[in-house]
Amino acid sequence: MDDLTFRKAMGKFASGVTVITTDLEDDVHGMTANAFMSLSLHPKLVVVSIDNRAHMLEKIRSSKKYAVNILAEDQQILSMNFAGQLKENIDISFAILSGQSVLEGAVAQVTCEVVNEHVEGDHALFIGKVTDIHIEDREPLLFYNGKYRSLKEEKVVETV
Numbered sequence: 001m002d003d004l005t006f007r008k009a010m011g012k013f014a015s016g017v018t019v020i021t022t023d024l025e026d027d028v029h030g031m032t033a034n035a036f037m038s039l040s041l042h043p044k045l046v047v048v049s050i051d052n053r054a055h056m057l058e059k060i061r062s063s064k065k066y067a068v069n070i071l072a073e074d075q076q077i078l079s080m081n082f083a084g085q086l087k088e089n090i091d092i093s094f095a096i097l098s099g100q101s102v103l104e105g106a107v108a109q110v111t112c113e114v115v116n117e118h119v120e121g122d123h124a125l126f127i128g129k130v131t132d133i134h135i136e137d138r139e140p141l142l143f144y145n146g147k148y149r150s151l152k153e154e155k156v157v158e159t160v
Contacts, residue, residue, distance in 0.1 A: 015034040015144075016140050017142065018034065018071065019032055020060075020067070022060050022065060022067070023063060023099075023100055023101050029059045031054060032082040036048050043129060045115070046130060051122060051123055052119070057124055065111070067100045067111045067112065068112070070107045070108040070110075070140060071106055072106060072139065073138070073139045073142075073150040076148050078090075078092065099111075105138070109134040114126050115128065
């Protein structure tokens with residue numbers, strides 16, 4: 001199978017959009033990612049996957065912490081900014097949660113301390129112990145088939 005087929009297949013998995021941030025040497029660094037998942041409830045652990053070529057990789061290795069900002073439906077411009085898709089600079093407002101910089105207005109902000117790293121293929125998986133969470137009652141930004149999406153009218157799906 002070729003890389004394009006693999007990427008297209010993975011794009012068929014609808015996901016939220018996150019910006020991973022970390023503070024290092026008095027600067028805030030961030031990158032857009034949709035490779036994020038909850039790992040464990042006891043203890044509370046999450047995982048982010050970072051490409052081995054990403055600048056963020058060494059930043060997280062050095063800081064040993066990160067925050068996951070789950071973007072709201074009106075924050076597509078932040079996703080594009082941290083994905084390097086904008087040519088102009090935009091003003092970005094950060095808040096502080098448990099000593100870490102997080103994006104204001106995100107649906108959820110989750111701060112973590114790195115407890116383990118696994119290098120698999122061309123990515124590194126950072127397992128983070130959750131140190132704090134802030135939740136907003138907002139609709140999320142979604143990503144599906146290479147495009148940004150938003151939730152439509154809620155439709156109940158019956159389960160057996």
